Amino acid sequence: MRMIQRGIEKGLEALYPSNIYCISCGSIIDKTRDYALCDVCMETFHWLGQKTCGKCGKILPEDYRHELCYDCRTFGHDFDRGFTCVQYGLYERGVLMDYKYKGKSYIGRKLGDILYDRMSLEAADFDLVVPVPMYRKKQNQRGYNQAAIMARRFAQRRQKPCAAELLQRTRKTPPMKGLGAFERHENLKGAIAVSRDNPYSLEGRRILLIDDIYTTGSTLDECSRVLREAGASRVYVLTFACGTNRKPRQ
Numbered sequence: 001m002r003m004i005q006r007g008i009e010k011g012l013e014a015l016y017p018s019n020i021y022c023i024s025c026g027s028i029i030d031k032t033r034d035y036a037l038c039d040v041c042m043e044t045f046h047w048l049g050q051k052t053c054g055k056c057g058k059i060l061p062e063d064y065r066h067e068l069c070y071d072c073r074t075f076g077h078d079f080d081r082g083f084t085c086v087q088y089g090l091y092e093r094g095v096l097m098d099y100k101y102k103g104k105s106y107i108g109r110k111l112g113d114i115l116y117d118r119m120s121l122e123a124a125d126f127d128l129v130v131p132v133p134m135y136r137k138k139q140n141q142r143g144y145n146q147a148a149i150m151a152r153r154f155a156q157r158r159q160k161p162c163a164a165e166l167l168q169r170t171r172k173t174p175p176m177k178g179l180g181a182f183e184r185h186e187n188l189k190g191a192i193a194v195s196r197d198n199p200y201s202l203e204g205r206r207i208l209l210i211d212d213i214y215t216t217g218s219t220l221d222e223c224s225r226v227l228r229e230a231g232a233s234r235v236y237v238l239t240f241a242c243g244t245n246r247k248p249r250q
């Protein structure tokens with residue numbers, strides 16, 4: 001299965017060659033540009049600011065008066081610490097839409113490079129890289145799991161093992177949009193599990209979970225909970241983009 005997956009990704013890479021057009025606006029660029037982004041898009045992206053939440057890593061307004069964002073102060077999390085690269089705006093959204101819904105799987109490698117540079121700014125260390133899983137049927141329809149491509153690229157550059165099949169979605173979950181924290185939690189109950197034929201021991205291991213976007217963190221929380229139950233000692237979370245806080249000024 002894994003080989004087939006790689007084959008599909010390779011096929012898509014050939015169909016949509018990377019590093020010719022900017023992954024955000026589509027203008028022609030040369031191959032030397034970082035992350036295959038043109039200068040304008042590099043400037044326009046909402047990169048990480050000085051002020052971030054000390055728990056989930058969400059970007060906070062510069063004049064924010066707390067160490068933790070409203071969500072982290074109110075709900076808490078099952079992971080130890082989160083890190084993110086950009087705030088989810090119009091351009092960032094465009095890149096993720098192309099990546100997830102237009103078959104442009106090669107974008108995942110560029111996002112993996114962004115994650116790599118982002119994480120090299122942090123002291124947090126980990127033993128194993130794990131992507132957030134997709135429901136198998138959905139993944140087969142799309143042809144790839146977007147988090148897995150990013151995770152594999154990241155792990156390759158960081159020279160850490162990537163357990164792309166470690167977590168699995170055991171059932172389909174309804175869309176989370178518009179749901180409150182409690183409903184999201186209920187939605188996810190028992191929907192994520194450690195694969196039975198997982199070859200990695202999780203006992204005492206530090207895991208870095210990877211996903212494309214961080215919104216409320218409920219899926220990442222559920223993954224973290226499951227990993228901890230399986231013995232993981234620490235769980236870190238790394239995403240390309242983060243949403244804004246529910247109450248940014250509090």
Ligand SMILES: [Zn+2]
Nearest residue numbers: 022025038041
């Ligand atoms: Zn551009």
Ligand SMILES: [Zn+2]
Nearest residue numbers: 053056069072
């Ligand atoms: Zn937070």
